[in-house]
Amino acid sequence: MPELFHRKLERSAIGFVLAIIAVASVGGIVEIAPLFTIDETVEEAPDMRVYTPLELAGRNIYIREGCYACHSQMVRTLRDEVERYGPYSLAVESKYDHPMLWGSKRTGPDLARVGGKYSDFGMSRILSPREVVPESNMPAYRWLARNSLKIEDLPLHLEAQRAIGVPYSEEMIENATRDAYGQASPGSDSASNVKERYGAETQVRAFDGVATNVTEMDALVAYLQVLGRLTDAAFEDTAAPEEPPEPIE
Structure with missing residues (x-):
């Protein structure tokens, strides 16, 4: 019976086209429908900040060198991953990632929470x-x-990032070149302005250990050092549980 139905369907061009549209529509609905509830499913992170120009340049180098091909940036909810890498990744942590670099291949370890795990020298050695x-x-x-x-x-x-939704201000865009230099040159006049624009927690130092020149190593290490640290949202649910109430006698 199924074979007979299949034969009849193949001989009817219109019926076959309609069947293809129906099957494709199911897949499309499954992918598109969740987008209508995205405001409800993506967590709130008031402390979330954007990448600095230097960190964004480092991210571009990370993509250019194909680092994402061997390193994922998404800690799954599996117990062994959480125990090894830390709290599982939240959607909001990739809010300003265009494109996202979650990945699925792990020739090397996941890097979603590598920020602050090693010193700058240690990061450079890993490279x-x-x-x-x-x-x-x-x-x-x-x-x-x-x-x-x-x-x-x-x-x-x-500017390109702002066009797709990243909230860079005009002031940030105008000073991007100076801020990139200042973040890797702590003794310069531009260094303090970086923290004013991107927050007091912004790391300002010579990431490659040499303050006389801003290198691609500066940018890549600066980027790696903020992975998992742009917001504390993932750590809020991992705080020590409150003491249970005293039993009622």
């Missing part, structure tokens, strides 16, 4: 992995410490 773990199959990225970071076009990068 030459065989000096740390000789059997590592991760390639070295030593040239990042030699390449000066291109910061002149960062206002255009911030």
Whole structure:
């Protein structure tokens, strides 16, 4: 009986087209319907901040070098992942990520909460992995410490991000080049302005250990050091539970 129905359907061009549309519509509805409730499903994070120009440049380098191909940025809700990497990832933590870098491949460890886990020097060493773990199959990225970071076009990068919903102000866009330099040059006049625009918790220092030049290593390390630290929303539910009330006698 099913074979007979299938044969009849194949011989009817209109019926076959309608069947394809019906099946495709089911898949489309499953993907599109949740978008209508996105305001209810994405958590609130009043303390969420945007990437600084230097961090955004580091993110661009992370994408350029294909780091996302081997490292995911999404801690799943599985117990072993939470115990290894920390609180599971929330949707709001990727609020300003365009494109998102959740990934699914883990040739290397997940990096969703790597920010603050290592010192800047430690991060730089990891980018030459065989000096740390000789059997590592991760390639070295030593040239990042030699390449000066291109910061002149960062206002255009911030404008592009604002066009797709990231709330960069005109002041942030106008000062993007100066802020990128200032964040990696703590002794400069521009350093204090970075914290004024992006918050007191913004990290300002020579991320590659050299304050005389802003390098691609500065940018990438700055980006890695804020992964999982742009908001504390994921840690709010992990606070120690309150003491149970005294039993009623």
